[in-house]
Amino acid sequence: MRSLSNILQLGIKELRSLARDPALVALIIYAFSLSIYSSATAMPETPNRATIAVVDEDRSQVSARLKDAFQLPYFLPPTLIDHRQMDQGMDSGLYTFTLNIPPDFQRDLLAGEQPAIQLNVDATQVSQAFSGAGHIRQIIQSETAAFVQRYQGSAKQPVEAVVRIAYNPNLDASWFGAITEVINQITMLSIILTGAALIREREHGTIEHLLVMPVTPLEIMLAKVWAMGLVVLVASGFALRFIVEGWLQVPIQGTMALFLVGTALHLFATTSMGIFLGTVARSMPQLGLLIMLVLIPLQILSGAVTPRESMPVPVQLIMSLAPTTHFVELAQSVLLRGAGLGIVWPKLLALIAIGAVFFYAALRRLRTTLQ
Template sequence: MNARRLWAIVLKELRQMRRDRITLAMILGIPVFQLILFGYAINLNLRGLPAGIVDQAHTSASRALVMDMLATGVVEPSERADTPEQLMTLLRKGRISVGIVIPRDYERRRAEGRAVAQILVDGSDTAVQSAARQLAQVPITDDTLPDLRAPPTSTPPEGHIRVVAFYNPERRSAVNIVPGLIGVILTMTMVLFTAIAIVRERERGNMELLIATPLTRSELMVGKVLPYVIIGLVQTCLILALGVWLFAVPVRGWLVDVFVAAILLIVANLALGLLISTKAKSQFQATQMMIFVFLPSILLSGFMFPFAGMPKVAQWIAEVLPLTHFLRLIRGVMLRGAGLWELWPDVLALVGFTAVMMTVAIAQFRKRLD
């Protein structure tokens, strides 16, 4: 082995990396990005869960109990409700994760030592269940002791506050993970397929043939997308069938809503992939850029880590990602039985994302070789 020739190859590779800005960005960006995400944005201790409170007692003691719960920082009032039925509607729509109910006979229950409050939890996320159970362990003050003659204690008596988990009372992880896997797999495959679509035409020499056709830019881009919509639906059917068969994952909502939500995510990811394809110079670059999109999607969307535990800046970034909105849709439809019309903000977010990405991709694409 000749050291001089070996050194020449090393220099050649280093110079090529220096010229390839995308590769250089991956080398430097991925370690920094992961460090910031895992060290700053990822937080397993949930705080500020959106909650609704129904205090039917309206006494000083009931208000003190509510203040004790809010002081834990686990929940944050976000919606008004007057009855437990309204709390259940808000839970189904995904507008709250926790509902606190204090009955009218709170004082009598407190004097008799019975359960004085109830916490309704969206159990489709097991992390939310665990966080909500902390509320049942709030320290008891003199105002909230079931027995006013007993000395103050920091441990509530058994049954003091009851936690009722809906949609996944068994706390099975598969119930939460399998619907999310539909979005993760569709994001990975759809973005990758279309990210290399235009680049592959250039590398195989087919771009000359496409340029010679009377196709407009819009027709070419939309034609590239449509076949992958069918592929995405096939993947959705496969994951759903295996999830129901192997893991007994429920589908409480309309099956049509499940596929409509899947189509919204598929089209959004395909539009994003086309935009990447117009910027990439090679299939390798397109794959690198796809990873740059897929990594924050899987980490910030709420699939792996609780969304409520992230700081506000990370949540703002996550709101731009299609997977974040799809997870809310698919879990709402499959696990809570909600309709898409009840989850309209996330539907509009996916439609808007698709429109913007497709418009920019068409504007960036040029039917020429240079």
């Protein structure tokens, strides 16, 4: 009971010290709010409310069909303009795309010829120029093909492929981006907060006070783990409920409780990692450099950015020992695909085993530095 009391009191001390550090408090607030929103919406992989203008010199059924094909959320309603307005609009940045449908376009199309349509793209809008041009090209091809088939008929295809998009039917990149950013922030903040807590003890001279108190290195470490882990756990739950679901309107398919259980096990490993790095570094700048060397590979090679199957086999084997790999698969399965305990329990066991190894290594290192 005395040991549990020490762990509780030391953890409360860590929370109070964190509350008196405005820089870390601001980092936590930003990481689980604006950072998630900006990462999910800043650079869309598909056009989003792109501006487009149309110079319709044909005034035919097919040209009207092409104009009606540009719809929200990919494109704003097309603006009908003339040639003079097209140049002015592109120069002033009013339109990202301008489409020029030439005269007699429908007649030439039905005659079996290959009329050309001019598409002008403002490439300074780099986030939407490339992907938007591809979307427009696909729209033109599909709409003109459907129009011609209605008048000329076409041979029936022997096989028809029916595509059903699961879990993200609109292919909205913000759904995946928001969840990925929450995962990344959980890993980053847990390592930073625990490492900074240990560095702060050394810089303020309170580590000597702890050494003369009747507490053990195990109690000191457990206190930092549960205190900093609790902060990140509460912040991640808040971010999912109010930022991801509320602000970004991303539907959460699985149960929040199962995700938080997996997050707690992941935090057990990453907070231990933060303490280990805190024992190696001697100052906050050194801790920052160490975290960059560790965090970037963990995030890039965990499968959150690119599929692990596309990586070399040795890299896959090495990253199977990292907690981020199993946490990414667990989080995506629960939050995006609605997986239950019967599917993700191997990932929970892997996080427990990896966390125990990381905790033991950090505890041994902490005992060595406190002697």
